[in-house]
Amino acid sequence: MEAVIEVNELVKEYMVAKKESGLRGALKSLLFPEKTKVKGVDGISFSIAPGEIVGYIGPNGAGKSTTIKMLTGILHPTSGSIKVCGISPQADRKAVVRKLGVVFGQRTQLYWDLRLGESFELLRRIYQIDKTTYEENLAVLSDVLKLNEFIDTPVRQLSLGQRMRGDLAAAMLHSPEVLFLDEPTIGLDADAKHAIRDFIKEMNRNRGVTVILTTHDLDDVEQLCSRLVVVNHGKVVEDGPIESLIHKLTPHRLLVVELQHPCDDLSHPAAEIIKRDGLKIWYQFEKQRMTAAELISDLSQKLPIQDLSVKEPDIEDAIREVYKTT
Amino acid sequence: MQKMVSSIRHYVSVAACFARLAIQRQLEYPLFLFSWLLMIPIQYFSGIWMLKIIVDRFQPLNGWDFPELTFLYGLGLISHGIFVVFFINTWHIDNMVINGAFDRLLLRPMNVFFQLVASYVNFIGLIDCIPGIIIFIYGCQLAGFEWTAFNIVKLLLVLLGGVFIRAALFISLGTIAFWTKRNASMVSFALAMLERGTMYPLSIYPNVIQVLFTFLIPIGFISFYPAVEFLGKSSGGLQLPLSLALWTPAIGIVCFLLSQWVFRIGMKSYESAGS
Amino acid sequence: MLQAYWYITKMRLLTSLAYRFEVFASVGTNLILMLASVFLWKAAYGGGIQQVNTLNLQDLTTYTILSITLSSMFVCGVQDTIYYKIREGQIVTDFYRPIPLFACYLADDLGGMLSALANKVLPLLLFASLFFGIPWPSSAISLLLFIPSCLLSYGILWLLSALVGLIAFWVMELGNMGIVKDSIVRVLSGSIVPLWFFPESVQTVSKFLPFQYTYQTPLGIYIGTVGTKEALAAMGIQAVWIAFLFILLAAGWKRTKTKTLIQGG
Numbered sequence: 039m040e041a042v043i044e045v046n047e048l049v050k051e052y053m054v055a056k057k058e059s060g061l062r063g064a065l066k067s068l069l070f071p072e073k074t075k076v077k078g079v080d081g082i083s084f085s086i087a088p089g090e091i092v093g094y095i096g097p098n099g100a101g102k103s104t105t106i107k108m109l110t111g112i113l114h115p116t117s118g119s120i121k122v123c124g125i126s127p128q129a130d131r132k133a134v135v136r137k138l139g140v141v142f143g144q145r146t147q148l149y150w151d152l153r154l155g156e157s158f159e160l161l162r163r164i165y166q167i168d169k170t171t172y173e174e175n176l177a178v179l180s181d182v183l184k185l186n187e188f189i190d191t192p193v194r195q196l197s198l199g200q201r202m203r204g205d206l207a208a209a210m211l212h213s214p215e216v217l218f219l220d221e222p223t224i225g226l227d228a229d230a231k232h233a234i235r236d237f238i239k240e241m242n243r244n245r246g247v248t249v250i251l252t253t254h255d256l257d258d259v260e261q262l263c264s265r266l267v268v269v270n271h272g273k274v275v276e277d278g279p280i281e282s283l284i285h286k287l288t289p290h291r292l293l294v295v296e297l298q299h300p301c302d303d304l305s306h307p308a309a310e311i312i313k314r315d316g317l318k319i320w321y322q323f324e325k326q327r328m329t330a331a332e333l334i335s336d337l338s339q340k341l342p343i344q345d346l347s348v349k350e351p352d353i354e355d356a357i358r359e360v361y362k363t364t
Numbered sequence: 365m366q367k368m369v370s371s372i373r374h375y376v377s378v379a380a381c382f383a384r385l386a387i388q389r390q391l392e393y394p395l396f397l398f399s400w401l402l403m404i405p406i407q408y409f410s411g412i413w414m415l416k417i418i419v420d421r422f423q424p425l426n427g428w429d430f431p432e433l434t435f436l437y438g439l440g441l442i443s444h445g446i447f448v449v450f451f452i453n454t455w456h457i458d459n460m461v462i463n464g465a466f467d468r469l470l471l472r473p474m475n476v477f478f479q480l481v482a483s484y485v486n487f488i489g490l491i492d493c494i495p496g497i498i499i500f501i502y503g504c505q506l507a508g509f510e511w512t513a514f515n516i517v518k519l520l521l522v523l524l525g526g527v528f529i530r531a532a533l534f535i536s537l538g539t540i541a542f543w544t545k546r547n548a549s550m551v552s553f554a555l556a557m558l559e560r561g562t563m564y565p566l567s568i569y570p571n572v573i574q575v576l577f578t579f580l581i582p583i584g585f586i587s588f589y590p591a592v593e594f595l596g597k598s599s600g601g602l603q604l605p606l607s608l609a610l611w612t613p614a615i616g617i618v619c620f621l622l623s624q625w626v627f628r629i630g631m632k633s634y635e636s637a638g639s
Numbered sequence: 640m641l642q643a644y645w646y647i648t649k650m651r652l653l654t655s656l657a658y659r660f661e662v663f664a665s666v667g668t669n670l671i672l673m674l675a676s677v678f679l680w681k682a683a684y685g686g687g688i689q690q691v692n693t694l695n696l697q698d699l700t701t702y703t704i705l706s707i708t709l710s711s712m713f714v715c716g717v718q719d720t721i722y723y724k725i726r727e728g729q730i731v732t733d734f735y736r737p738i739p740l741f742a743c744y745l746a747d748d749l750g751g752m753l754s755a756l757a758n759k760v761l762p763l764l765l766f767a768s769l770f771f772g773i774p775w776p777s778s779a780i781s782l783l784l785f786i787p788s789c790l791l792s793y794g795i796l797w798l799l800s801a802l803v804g805l806i807a808f809w810v811m812e813l814g815n816m817g818i819v820k821d822s823i824v825r826v827l828s829g830s831i832v833p834l835w836f837f838p839e840s841v842q843t844v845s846k847f848l849p850f851q852y853t854y855q856t857p858l859g860i861y862i863g864t865v866g867t868k869e870a871l872a873a874m875g876i877q878a879v880w881i882a883f884l885f886i887l888l889a890a891g892w893k894r895t896k897t898k899t900l901i902q903g904g
Contacts, residue, residue, distance in 0.1 A: 107467070110470075110471060111470060111471075112467045112470045112471065112635070113635055113636070114632075114635040114636045116636070128635075131470065131473075132473040132474070133473075135470075135471050135472060135473050136473045138471070140471050142464065142467075145463065145464050147468050149385060149389065151388075151389045151392045151393075152385060152388055152389060152392075156385055156388070159381060160378075160381050160382070160385060163374075163377050163378045163381045164378055164472050164473070164474060165472075165473065166374055393812065395812040395813055395814075396812060396813070396814045397814070398812075398813045398814055399813055399814030399815055399816050399818055399819055400814065400818075402819045403818045403819045403821075403822050406819065406822045406823060406826075407822045407825075410822070410825075410826040413826075414826070414831060414832045417832055417836050417837060417838075418679070418683050418832065418836070421683075421691055421692070421836045422683035422684065422688060422691060423683065423685075423686065423688065425679070425682040425683060426682050426685065544660045546660060546661060547660075547664075548661070549660070549661040549662075549663075549664030549665045549668065550660075550664045552664075552665075552668050553664045553665075553667045553668040553671070556668045556671045556672050557671050560671060560672065560674075560675035561675075564675065564679060568678050568679060568681070568682035569674075569675075569678050570678070573674075573678075
């Protein structure tokens, strides 16, 4: 199938002014500012098929926002190519943004002092949405996001969760094909996060909207994304389905054993003791080398085991691995 | 042709919606106007009062007596007031760049400059027009301005051109924010320059400044040269074919188009610079 | 304790130095105002007028140059600081600082003033000297009296700013009343046109207001219009105004604090 987003060898350089500390430094940079070139994005390539939900994650400063800004046409790349729905956002910004919905979790596009509905009215005119489509879309969105409770409330009086629901609706009014969400659940409570994840799934399932999501909340990733693109230092370090990522990055498992009484010889040739706390012992072992059952049977022969549990690594461990190694 | 008509209709409907929302936003805090309602008249009435003090104690300034100075001052102030109503967002490009509002303009399928200007019609700016109109009409009365149809049309064209010249200047300056991310001081710099250059006769300044404000940054055409013609004064050296006043709208449009070009260069730099 | 204030002052100094472009533009603005005013006086004196009210063109040129230089140095950010902090709801955190609120703001403004001394006053005086010659004081004594008088002026201006800042605690909705105060100060301080040229009645009233003691007094001392004895008397009046405004501020602040703490900011 034709890719919705096609990114090839994307590079973005920018200049940073070097600021020196202290009074003398301040005077010096007042007269002779020094600038250095930094590669914010350094050769990123990927392609996204229609209907995918992709988590685009990485530590702060990894180049996530810069990439999103280039994909949406706000910034132009230093080199490399971007195609969104077959069009380059740099060549024809207006044609591309028509097909995009963009939500920045940290800032709203809604008018702060006006009731929510007014912002929608404006967007209806900007995107030239005809009346029937607009009303249909609004009805669907109201239904999923429960907008009716607060559509006549000034935005400044909305809770953060309500505001985010308003922002999502604003981004979806013109039936975009691609939805960019930059930290959509930041600062929200559990309920609101839940509502927003449901909405994203719903839009993806019923309307076939392709979603690109940046987030620091790994629950978002686990519940929503079929695929992860992990970036660090401006480069893609991992790209694939979540399960295989976890599998690849964290080959270890943990066995936690609780003994009946203290013992001297706790060691096992294939497992490493990484922690001890009284009668509790944590063994780390590799999935490929032995199964949990084998380890348990080995240990139970020489140790008086009271209780045990096996821990699977989760996405958080996997991500921590990525950030650690690159 | 049809496409153009529908495109114009699109922009007009968005502009109307922007304007309606801007009024609503400003009416949310009506008391807020109080400080402006006091400050603006104090500032401008005291300004003209100080000119009167100087003229009374000394002499007319380079042949401009008080009625003529009032006419000039009022004309400059009205065009400032109209500018402030329609183009005030050109002062805030730096803020929009920093808080991300400018990115939002780029995410919408419309002309960015249009969105920038149309998204905030500043009705509070009408407060600047009030002392402007009062001082101007008083000046007309004192100086014996003739309200003929031809003069009124010329006056309207002058105001239009003046607003365009101001807009062009602030668009060009606002563009600097794409590089520096801050330009609040540039705005106050330009405001100071415009006030001193349009509300006092240009002929009191040395020739270098007159040439500068005529050819390079043509703010002399906002009020001084038109006033020269309306009042039959000496322009201090500059001779132009046709009427001096009619040069204002022409220069205004040329400057405005030039500033559009500058703005586009700035946007290109913003897009390629990033942050 | 003093160290804390010095820290605030130093931080302000550093941040204002960091905005290079802002600094250049601000010097440019003041330069334009200076040029325009001096040429206005030149036009006023044009064609053989030598002296008006005992002042000649050189006196007024010096007066104008210094007036604008002083205005670029007298940083009174306190009114805006309070206004924005109340609007953004940050004022509450300042309440919990262990040192007095207004002392913090003063330290901050003094930092602004120190940096202005280096990056605004010096270039302005330099350019002014290039264009119009060095603005000498009328005598060594007048320079000696000018400096303390300036400090007293700053005291009055800063206290006025702080008092206007207090208004924001009571009637936030009215917008920033500081801009109204500033427009009044500009006229009645004689910073643009000395009050000596104003109608008699205005001059009489102005004697009983604090404004003329902010700009006209030190500038008059500098150009020698105000003699030594009168200068000392004028500085006495400046001091009285500072005392009066300080008491007013202290009383107002006490009432405001109880009101704000009760209503919870």
